[in-house]
Amino acid sequence: MLLAEHREAVCAYARRMTADGLVVGTSGNLSAREGDLVAVTPTGVSYDELRPEDVPVLRLDGTPVEGELRPTSELPMHLAIYREASDPDGADIGAVVHTHSTHAVAVSTVVDEVPAVHYMVATIGPSVRVAPYATYGTQDLADAMLTALDGRRGCVLGNHGTVTYGTGLEQAYHRAQQLEWVCQVWLAARGAGTPRVLPRAEVEHVVDRLRGYGQK
Numbered sequence: 001m002l003l004a005e006h007r008e009a010v011c012a013y014a015r016r017m018t019a020d021g022l023v024v025g026t027s028g029n030l031s032a033r034e035g036d037l038v039a040v041t042p043t044g045v046s047y048d049e050l051r052p053e054d055v056p057v058l059r060l061d062g063t064p065v066e067g068e069l070r071p072t073s074e075l076p077m078h079l080a081i082y083r084e085a086s087d088p089d090g091a092d093i094g095a096v097v098h099t100h101s102t103h104a105v106a107v108s109t110v111v112d113e114v115p116a117v118h119y120m121v122a123t124i125g126p127s128v129r130v131a132p133y134a135t136y137g138t139q140d141l142a143d144a145m146l147t148a149l150d151g152r153r154g155c156v157l158g159n160h161g162t163v164t165y166g167t168g169l170e171q172a173y174h175r176a177q178q179l180e181w182v183c184q185v186w187l188a189a190r191g192a193g194t195p196r197v198l199p200r201a202e203v204e205h206v207v208d209r210l211r212g213y214g215q216k
Helices: 004-019 075-084 102-108 119-123 139-149 169-192 200-210
Strands: 029-034 037-040 057-059 064-066 095-099 128-131 154-157 161-166
Touching: 004 029, 004 037, 004 095, 004 169, 029 075, 029 169, 037 075, 075 095, 075 139, 075 161, 095 169, 102 154, 102 161, 102 169, 119 169, 119 200, 128 139, 128 169, 139 154, 154 169, 161 169
Parallel strands: 128 154
Antiparallel strands: 029 037, 029 095, 037 057, 057 064, 095 161, 154 161
């Protein structure tokens, strides 16, 4: 089976998205890449029942390679990131996570950008842009997303959800979690008053510190 480990990881993280409340039902989707091949969640399949062999494999141009099920309707977003997005640090993009997380969707209906209300915004960039709304599954949505991702590792999709990427699913998923949490903090602070925002220089300082974070 092609990309066996990647397809197993796609199943595991798809179930985790549901358990963590980042999606409801079969909404949201994710993918993992190896070279020219991408393993992506299929459309309309319960994540509790998803098996590795159910995960379709396609080429970066969208050509099917293996698997009987149709890929997610958001395939244009996934392929656009792999083909056209650039990590600010020049890292390879090996996974994409798309959620419908509650707080991020709520924020997307209020502002065009989530400021640095907490230093963990730095996992995404100096701030988090909100892409204008476009119909799901369309190239218009993929194009709006790419603009919002410029210089960022994730963005919020207007009236829709979030997109994050990383070198692998673990990193991309971690960024999706942090993005949802930051949106929750922003909403709580905005509801209480006018949030204080960290200066850009401090966020850039945190970006540098995060490069050396964790065990090596």
